[in-house]
Amino acid sequence: MPRADRVPFLAGPRLIAVRAVLNEQLDVILIADTGAQQSVISRKVAQRLNLEHPLRLQALVGVGQSPPVPVVRPERLRVGSSSVTGLEVCVYDLPALLGGNGLLGLDFLRRFRVTFEFDSAALVLLERKRP
Amino acid sequence: MGSLKTSRRETGKPRIQTVAEIERAYPDEWVLLEITRDAKDYRRVAGRLLAHSRDRADLDAPYQHFRADHPHTRVFELFTGELVPEGVVVIL
Numbered sequence: 001m002p003r004a005d006r007v008p009f010l011a012g013p014r015l016i017a018v019r020a021v022l023n024e025q026l027d028v029i030l031i032a033d034t035g036a037q038q039s040v041i042s043r044k045v046a047q048r049l050n051l052e053h054p055l056r057l058q059a060l061v062g063v064g065q066s067p068p069v070p071v072v073r074p075e076r077l078r079v080g081s082s083s084v085t086g087l088e089v090c091v092y093d094l095p096a097l098l099g100g101n102g103l104l105g106l107d108f109l110r111r112f113r114v115t116f117e118f119d120s121a122a123l124v125l126l127e128r129k130r131p
Numbered sequence: 132m133g134s135l136k137t138s139r140r141e142t143g144k145p146r147i148q149t150v151a152e153i154e155r156a157y158p159d160e161w162v163l164l165e166i167t168r169d170a171k172d173y174r175r176v177a178g179r180l181l182a183h184s185r186d187r188a189d190l191d192a193p194y195q196h197f198r199a200d201h202p203h204t205r206v207f208e209l210f211t212g213e214l215v216p217e218g219v220v221v222i223l
Contacts, residue, residue: 019176027208
């Protein structure tokens with residue numbers, strides 16, 4: 001029977017962030033990158049929908065494009081008791097106003113069956129069956 | 132301005148605090164914690180405060196100093212405030 005690892009989200013409703021351990025030495029906060037917090041449409045789409053009069057102005061922060069960034073390979077990345085070894089990860093600073101240390105990407109998440117339990121504020125990682 | 136560990140008992144040894152206690156004591160700051168007791172819930176993780184500051188860069192030197200003496204000890208670096216400031220919408 002695969003083991004389910006329930007990892008609490010950090011407090012705060014805006015993003016999904018969890019504590020992760022790198023190389024069993026440094027614990028950091030990673031934002032689970034599941035996409036956008038708020039839907040975004042292009043100006044052209046807005047024009048076609050006649051949405052030309054904004055309700056308000058809103059600050060946005062996105063990763064956008066960046067120059068080439070270093071790729072490194074930590075020995076181990078662990079979330080809860082679920083770990084992956086040998087991942088290659090990019091080195092890139094999130095915008096400074098974000099209180100996280102990086103992103104937990106699909107390269108980690110796809111190793112598990114993942115459930116985001118918003119009602120219980122937990123990321124559930126289930127070991128996948130080996131073929 | 133950064134600050135090295137500030138919470139000590141009268142014995143001179145750094146006091147063990149949970150992350151929840153540190154969040155209350157140093158709101159909206161970056162903190163560096165030597166982990167002495169792990170827990171599934173990050174707020175119940177406990178340890179010795181190594182440094183705290185509103186400027187993340189101020190943790191660099193304390194981390195380097197600590198790591199030089201404790202190469203295998205787990206250290207927790209986190210921000211005690213909101214992950215995303217008010218008035219900002221994040222798209223990743």
